[in-house]
Amino acid sequence: MPVPLAPYPPPPPYTPPPNGAQSQVVCSGCRNLLLYPVGATSVCCAVCNAVTTVPPPEMAQLVCGGCHTLLMFIRGATNVQCSCCHTVNLALEANQVAHVNCGNCEMLLRYQYGARSVKCAICSFVTSVGTSTITTSEQKFST
Structure with a gap:
């Protein structure tokens, strides 16, 4: 004699993301x-x-400006909070600029995201830059 199976509860109803994206x-x-x-x-x-x-979202990486931990995030995010030190890091993409102080005269320099170094127009000193040294706001290039 077959044993009757207890009915499984129905799956929870689908709820779309709150922003409807x-x-x-x-x-x-x-x-x-x-x-x-x-x-x-x-x-x-x-x-x-x-x-x-569905393909997984494209991922990107940056080094936390607070504790230097390598962070992974979904490409396109503008800010990434570090899970270790809770620092909110700027996630810069192409066509954005960042700022760094000249390593010689301390003049505030502006450079395109992705550059490895920037030359000061005042004293000609070449300052090395990277995503871990970016601490100020970003701006989009106007086209």
Whole structure:
């Protein structure tokens, strides 16, 4: 005689992200463009029922300005808080500028993100820079 199985509780209802953010992916079956909520790991196509895996978000790295711990974050973030020392770090991308004081005359210098060094226009001293030395605000280049 078969033993009756107790019913499993239904899965919790889907709740979209609070800001309603969505992203897009191409269906692996019919190649239609599918919309899905940010954070989903897969999406089922309503046309062909194919399940398409959502690629993980692109990651970036920076060195914390407070404790020098290597931090990973989702590319596109503007600020990253360190889980060790709780310092809020600026996450600069291409076409942004940062500031550093000249290593010789202390003049405030502005340079494009990604540069390895910057030459002072006053004293011609070359100051090495990196993401760990960025402590001031950022500005977008106007195009």
